[in-house]
Amino acid sequence: MSLLGDGSKSATRTPVRPQSASPKKKRHARAFEVDKPVVGAATLQNTPGTQGILSTCANPQCATGWLHLWRSRSRPVFEGGWNCSATCTLTRMEAAVRRELDGRRREAVAHRHRVPLGLVMLEQGWISADQLRQSLSAQKKAGGGRLGNWLMRQQGVSEKLITRALSLQWSCPVLTLDYYDAGAMAPMFPRLFVEAFGALPLRVAAGQILYLGFEENLDPAVAFAIEQMTGLQVEIGLIPSQQFQTAKQRLVCANFPHAELIEAASEAPLTRVLARALERSKPADARLVRVHDCLWLRMWASARTQSVNMVQTEGAGIEDVICSLVAG
Numbered sequence: 132m133s134l135l136g137d138g139s140k141s142a143t144r145t146p147v148r149p150q151s152a153s154p155k156k157k158r159h160a161r162a163f164e165v166d167k168p169v170v171g172a173a174t175l176q177n178t179p180g181t182q183g184i185l186s187t188c189a190n191p192q193c194a195t196g197w198l199h200l201w202r203s204r205s206r207p208v209f210e211g212g213w214n215c216s217a218t219c220t221l222t223r224m225e226a227a228v229r230r231e232l233d234g235r236r237r238e239a240v241a242h243r244h245r246v247p248l249g250l251v252m253l254e255q256g257w258i259s260a261d262q263l264r265q266s267l268s269a270q271k272k273a274g275g276g277r278l279g280n281w282l283m284r285q286q287g288v289s290e291k292l293i294t295r296a297l298s299l300q301w302s303c304p305v306l307t308l309d310y311y312d313a314g315a316m317a318p319m320f321p322r323l324f325v326e327a328f329g330a331l332p333l334r335v336a337a338g339q340i341l342y343l344g345f346e347e348n349l350d351p352a353v354a355f356a357i358e359q360m361t362g363l364q365v366e367i368g369l370i371p372s373q374q375f376q377t378a379k380q381r382l383v384c385a386n387f388p389h390a391e392l393i394e395a396a397s398e399a400p401l402t403r404v405l406a407r408a409l410e411r412s413k414p415a416d417a418r419l420v421r422v423h424d425c426l427w428l429r430m431w432a433s434a435r436t437q438s439v440n441m442v443q444t445e446g447a448g449i450e451d452v453i454c455s456l457v458a459g
C-alpha cells in the first residue's frame with residue numbers, strides 16, 4: 132500500500148523551501164556585485180542546498196544584514212534551506228514544529244474500521260464457530276493475549292493461516308524476509324520505532340521502495356513518517372510472527388545511528404531543544420517529521436543527493452533526535 136497517495140497529508144508535509152530573496156537582500160546582492168564584479172549573476176541565485184558567501188538565509192523573516200551573511204557559516208541546513216544564525220534556525224524550527232503538530236490534530240479524527248480477526252477466519256472457513264468460541268473464552272479468562280496466538284496454541288491453527296487472515300483484515304500483502312540484511316536496514320529509522328511501533332524495515336527495492344513489515348497491527352502513520360523522512364516509497368505488509376521476531380532480534384543488535392531521546396512539557400521548549408540540536412551538530416541536511424506523538428529530527432553530516440534518494444547503507448554521519456510532548 133502506497134502512502135504517497137494521500138494528497139491532504141502530502142500537502143501539509145511539503146518541505147519548507149527557501150523563500151525568494153527579499154527586496155532588501157536583492158539590493159544587497161546587487162551592491163555586492165558592483166563591488167566584486169568577478170562574482171557572476173548566477174551565483175546570486177537562491178538555490179536550495181547550495182551554500183556560499185551569497186547564499187540567502189532560508190528564514191523568510193531573516194533580519195541579518197548582508198555583510199554578516201557574506202562572512203557567515205554555511206551550516207546548518209534544515210529541510211533544504213540554510214540558516215544564517217541561531218535566531219533564524221529557531222524561527223524555521225518553530226514553523227516546522229507547528230506544521231507537524233497541526234497534522235496531529237487532523238490525524239486524531241481518522242479512524243479505521245476493521246472486521247475482527249476471528250470473523251475473517253470464520254468467513255473463510257478456516258476455523259469453526261466452536262474453535263472461535265473456545266479461543267475467545269480462553270483469551271477472556273486469561274485476561275488478554277492475541278486471539279491469533281490462542282487459535283494457534285489451543286486450536287492448532289497454523290501461523291500461516293493467521294497471517295493470511297490478518298492480511299485480509301488489513302487488506303495488505305504478506306511480506307517475506309528475502310534479501311533481508313539487518314545491518315543495512317538499521318540506519319533507516321531509530322531503534323525506538325522498532326521497539327515502540329513494531330515497524331521492521333525489510334529491504335529497499337530498486338533504490339525506491341522500502342518494504343516495511345509489521346507483526347500484527349499495521350501502522351500507516353509510522354510508514355508515512357518514514358516516507359517523508361527517507362524520500363522512499365514505503366510499502367507495508369505483515370510478517371508471520373516467528374519470522375518477525377527472528378528478524379527483529381537481528382535488527383535490534385545492529386548498529387543504529389546515534390539517537391537522543393527528549394521529553395518536553397510544551398511546544399516552546401521542545402522547539403528550542405530541536406533548534407539547539409541543529410546549531411550544535413551543524414548538519415549538511417536535516418528534516419523534521421512527526422510519528423504519532425513524537426517529533427523526529429534526523430540530521431545528516433554530509434549532503435544527500437537526489438540520485439541515491441537518501442538511502443544510507445550505514446548509520447555513520449546520521450544523528451537522530453526524538454522528542455515527545457508529555458502532558459504536564
Ligand SMILES: [Zn+2]
Pocket residue numbers: 188189190193194195214215216219
Ligand atoms: Zn537568517
